[in-house]
Amino acid sequence: MTDDNSQNSKRKGFQPGQSGNPAGRPPGTRNKTLLALECLMDGEALELTRKVVEDAKNGDSVAMRLCMDRIFPPRKDRPVRFKIPNLAKASDAVQASAAIVQAVAEGELSPSEASELSKVVQGWIEALKASDHDERLARIEEALAGDK
Numbered sequence: 001m002t003d004d005n006s007q008n009s010k011r012k013g014f015q016p017g018q019s020g021n022p023a024g025r026p027p028g029t030r031n032k033t034l035l036a037l038e039c040l041m042d043g044e045a046l047e048l049t050r051k052v053v054e055d056a057k058n059g060d061s062v063a064m065r066l067c068m069d070r071i072f073p074p075r076k077d078r079p080v081r082f083k084i085p086n087l088a089k090a091s092d093a094v095q096a097s098a099a100i101v102q103a104v105a106e107g108e109l110s111p112s113e114a115s116e117l118s119k120v121v122q123g124w125i126e127a128l129k130a131s132d133h134d135e136r137l138a139r140i141e142e143a144l145a146g147d148k
Contacts, residue, residue, distance in 0.1 A: 020022050080113050087124050 011142045041048075055063035082103060100117050103109040109117070 082109060082117065090128055093121050093125050
């Protein structure tokens, strides 16, 4: 069985939690593999693009998908049409959350859409808490200043 201290002594000059290269990789340094691939592709991109488009026109489904993904990429996100109850006070967040859950149950919202909307409600709650905290702190500071 090896002792941890004997292993650490093999790595002379390095302390736990300290990098052996504190300056790190210089800014702008590029990956050698990427540079090699770029050299291989240099001057070939136009010809390859034409070939893929030609294959797509001739019915190659993989080439068609590649072309369509470039022309019309799949949407990552979309606006959600959902009437969320008015959020004016903390207790309103309960009604908003209930409305979100109800919309999922009725199929009006997908679970992922509901999750994102719930994050919006949660963010509003956090903002409300921060605002309330600031107001309370200001009142305490005013009271302390008035006592002096």
